[in-house]
Amino acid sequence: MLELLFLLLPVAAAYGWFMGRNSVKHQELKDRTNITKNLSSGLNFLLTDQEDKAIEQLLHLLDIEAATIDTYLALANLFRRRGDWDKAIRIHEKLHQLKLPKSQARQIQFELAKDYQSAGLYDRAEKLLVPLVRQEPLQEASLKHLIALYISTHEWGKALQLTDAVAATSSNSLRLALANIGCEQLKQEEEDRASQALQSLAEQYPKAIRPRFELAELLLANQQPKQAFALYKSILHDKPQWAADILPLAKRCQVSDEDWYSLLSQLSHKHNNISAHIELAGWLLQHGSDKAAEQLLLDKLQQQPNIRLFRTLLEQRKQSTAQGADALESVTELVANYLDKKVLYSCRNCGFKTRQHYWLCPSCQHWETVEPISGIDGR
Known part of the structure; x- marks a missing residue:
């Protein structure tokens, strides 16, 4: 009888292992079923515009399955792009609580x-960003x-x-x-x-314009x-x-004719540069070279059609010829009215257009990207 018990021990062990394995598989299957059910419910809430319920359902899954973090990040970024800051924050805060690899x-x-x-919560944002400015690869972005x-x-x-x-x-x-921030700080200085x-x-910062400009x-x-x-x-x-803005200032520097x-x-x-063409034509006029000034404008117009050059040519001809002065006056006025309504500056980064210059683009928040426009209406 004792020998029979010894023979049955391996059978009992095998049976225990088999039943345990089936139990684990059953639990895994049950967990997966629950995940699929919750995920399906969450997606259904999203599709029926019940976003708050969808977020609650999807966030509940984080306690079960943390391997789908990229999916949650994509969902949070979607909410942020739509301006739903509170929903994006809820997802990211839940993710932030998980124990994950450092990266x-x-x-x-x-x-x-x-x-x-x-969302305008600058103190919270600052607290999270400060530690990241020394961490690669997020240093520059942070x-x-x-x-x-x-x-x-x-x-x-x-x-x-x-x-x-x-x-x-x-x-x-x-x-x-x-x-530019340094220049802003100096506004109140002696x-x-x-x-x-x-x-x-x-x-x-030799590539920056503003410090040299203000100096x-x-x-x-x-x-x-x-x-x-x-x-x-x-x-x-x-x-x-930048000649359109710099030349009028440089002209006040009492430079010699040769340097100018x-x-x-x-x-x-x-x-x-259009503004340089116009200034050079004016310089030639002042020095008695009327024909040279007109020829310069004609040549530049053929090479580079531009409304401002055309107006300058009209004004010069109006002054030099008494005949047809009235007709030229009306045309010059029409051109001037047209140019008065055109934008003067454009951001090379985002395309923002304005008649006023900004060191910081109001649209994309980049410094020194708002520059005088070029082209047929440019300066």
């Missing part, structure tokens, strides 16, 4: 910070959002504290942002201190026209499309 957890933290920022946050709240000092972190990236847009700080910004304005106001003219020339060397003619010639012949 995935940081990505969710970044997405949640974006939700808070979009810096852009954090600096954008400080721009919205006009906390220029906090933004400038990120100088070292920005220097560790290769982002030119972030450097331009800090250069003139002498502002001049020194602008000089430092111009040297630290030149200060120098011109302090009766230092030569230094101001040198700065205006450096801006035009880097950004000849040299600058206008370079901008006109090398860069085909």
Whole structure:
């Protein structure tokens, strides 16, 4: 009898293993059935525009299955693009509570910070973004959002504290942002201190326009026209499309005829700038070269059709010929009325159009992207 018991032990063990395995499979099958049921219910709520119920149903699944996080991230991003910040926040907050690998957890933290920022909860967004500015690969993106946050709240000092972190990236847009933020901070400074700080910004961020532009304005106001003219020339060397705004200021710098003619010639012949064509024609008129001025305008019009050049030519002919002056006057007035309604600036990043210049694009929030327009109506 004892021998029979020993023989039955392996059978009992095998039976136990078999029943246990079937029990595990049964539980897994039951869990999967519940997941499918809840997922189906959630999707049904979404399809019937019952989004709040759908979110509750889908978030309940996170306690069971965390492997579908990418699906939840996509859903939260969809809500954020639609402007449903509260729904995106609820999903990302639930994901943020899960124990996940560091890379995935940081990505969710970044997405949640974006939700808070979009919803105007800047203090919460800042708290999540600050630790991420030193973490790759989210460093640059986190810096852009954090600096954008400080721009919205006009906390220029906090933004400038990120100088070292920005220097560790290769982002030119972030450097331009800090250069302009530095200029914003200097608005309340005394003139002498502002001049020194602008000089430092111009040297630290050589690709930025605004520090040089505002420094030149200060120098011109302090009766230092030569230094101001040198700065205006450096801006035009880097950004000849800014001639429409820079040339009237540079003209006040009391430069010699030779230097002024040299600058206008370079901008006109090398860069085909409309404002330079017009200024050069005016310079030729002042020096008694009426025919040369008219020929310059005609040649440039043939090469580069432009309404502003055409108006300048009409005005010149109206002054030089008494016959038909009345007819030319009416045409000139029509052209002037047409140009008065045209936009003067356009953002090269988002296409925003305006008659007023902004250092910070109101549409896409990029610095120094709003520039004078080109083309048939350009300057």
